[in-house]
Amino acid sequence: MPAKSSSPNDVERRALGISKWSNLFMAAAGILTAWLSRSDAMLVDGLYSAVNFVSAIAAARIGARVGLPPTRSRPWGQDFDEVLYVTFRSLILIGVLVFAAIISCTKIWTFFSGGSVPELVFGPIAIYAVVIVAICLGLAYNFHRAYRLTGRRSEILRTEARAALIDGALSVGSGAALLSLPFLEETPLAPYVPIGDAVIVLVLILAIVWQPLSTFRKTLADLAGVSAPSGTHTKATRTARDLASEYGFHFHRAAVLQAGRMHFVAVYLDPERAVLAHEIDAYRDKLSARLEDRIGPTRVEVILTANDLLEKKAANNRTR
Template sequence: MPAKSQEKFEQKALQYGIIANAFMAGYGLWASVASNSSVVLFDSLYSTVMLCSILVGKSISRNASRPRDRSYPYGYGGQEAVYVMFRCLVLAGVLGFGIFNAVYTIWSYIDGDVPPALELGQILPYTIIMTIICGLLWMNYRSNWIKLGRQSLILRNEMQNVVADGAYTVVTGIALLASPLLQITPLAVISPIFDSILLIICSVVIGKDAIQGFIFNLWQVSGGTSDLANDKSLEQQVEGICSNHAMALQNLLITQLGRSVLIVAYCNAEHAIQPSQIDNTRHAINQALQSELQNPNVASEVILTSEPVFVSST
């Protein structure tokens, strides 16, 4: 798909995300005040983080589809990975803030300060409306992600975010609606701080995903090998192309930054070759793997060497 078409689909999907998250952030803030719930307030803050990340993501989307140049010789796709890392760090900060306030509320309760009672009248309609919006957003992101050949890290990230947001809303909504039942159990003593305990549990679960996302993209940014390197069919394709151009593949290096994929083929020439043969080999690898991966942001380099660059450990 042409770069302009990619950008068009992404921008449209993200625009819907901006509108939806702006509504969810505002609605969540109102519902948190009406219900005295820190859990609902955090849901509003989560939507606010997603709103801000999408605004940044729209700018990144316009750059990510640009062809590589002297400023970014490996392509602009790396900005996607940096964007996801930044979003994970911001979310971690929000999670830390939520946990701190929840711990403070629990400590104050132990010290004799009883927090305001929950008002559950708005929780059910809030849970239903937010869940429906998250479901529609997921469909929006996924349909456009598939149209883009499943290559857009921005849409994949937002799709995962909206699933986490929807799951958080459903779980916390059900838990809050069921919280009055604590009064008839031995756990009645924690009923006044159930909201804070629930916030800590959910923050830890969401924080795990945020940390995993940060580590994954840190691996990409630091130059780690892409998972595509484990695909033997890609290696066989490159090996066959090199063989057709009188070169033997010694090693294959695949790295990835966002949607940009860099393939470096280390080859040993069977005899003296012309520079044009290297160019032809590189072009053939580009065309074959762009088609195979359905990703126009695949670039390759062919480097001549007399021996393997990477030695497998035994």
Template structure:
């Protein structure tokens, strides 16, 4: 028991360290995105560029997301209480899901607006010309800022043993924002250089064409994030790799106890991996013995799966009742 308590203390220290790293990274994300949002909105209005305005709106969503993520991060590892009997792990999956929805909504709005501008141009309506003067300063500064944010989030995510879905999404968002900035800058630069040459027919709507292409490329990535978060909230089984790792981790404890593993289910919710172990000890056991075995399983599981939790169910049957006993 002393060994288990010592391990728990070490895990608490490690959890606190990870939370400090995550909070620091999210603070940097919050202020970095606020700077980029302000720069994007001002530069977009000065340059009359929808691509730059879209870039600024992405950063504005990033600021709000980082602010919300900091609040979630502070309590995400809190255990069950009266308000949340299953703990707060679901908050991370909720955050990832709804951030993906907000970004998808922005992308769809930008696509609709770009298509409308192109349609109006084909119909004979000439949009206001672009002002290229502020663009070089904007694209250089924002590109460097995105690169710094991505590297900071990515290396912090690695330091937290890649357990934070929030940091992973923030790193991906910073990388995508940087790709949008670089691509938009390259596209607008090409339009400026070849405005009297081969790109002359699309110069009036070149900005909208760039926005349309970038959004269509990005929709798939955020749709995957949305499906992943929604799957976690729905309780979809974790990957086969997680299942295989969990079985290997618990093999020693089950062999030493001498019982029989009837079934195992694994779900992932945010950074928490919940393992439901259906176990038949094959003999009368006391509550103290069950608690000791459960704690041993948690300890063994966390050696290979960070933030794993094990719920030990003593039963002769797997997760689904046999047809002759089923109450449904």
């Protein structure tokens, strides 16, 4: 079946399935190349791919649960699983980079303290770098394509696309730098060639660690219940207010949160007249449909109140 006629979950599942087996191959290739070449940089590359392999398995299961209706055990649905996945994935990647930094610093310390450092074997590195870069570019394209086909709403696909690019950049940078080390043999830097790969690893870590740190900070804000971005909040508030006017309700405010691709909107209303429950349900369902078109998948809750506590507190603060 063509990708365009498939559901978003099917598109996401296929992309993650391709990623899973590709990363398993790259992890095995990286660890084998590290053993043959005695390079810490290749070991880091292989471990990074191993993390991506495990992540693809978890991501496929989580992606299938996002958007499912609430249950007794999960009264707000399972949408926050996507944010939890991205958060812990970022932490694991940071942990891998810290582990790599420790290994590299240990090798540098051993070298300068007079210890023995194994000599690099460059042949396997060249073959590995070419193959892995081609695979990573293919994965990044596949994830970005799937991200577009699913409406640019899947935080999982966007995270995996970035991870594939980072993995490719890691392979390009480490491979090119390692293969350039033999050219330093006739320079004043020749004595330091044995620790060249350790230095390269540290440089690469400094260059890419900001990406998982940035992702971790963003998802941590989502888990902490920080309000959705101002643009999203403005669209949701305006839509809820306009619809409330159509129903003759007094609109207090809207609280908007975002968890991955899902939005949670709580609307505070005062009907200012006697209403039946089905009127409130109709307002909620119509608002959900409008927000689906304007900001993406949304869960809406309507709270009826005569006095909005947040507005009341703000008014009290202004009078002080």
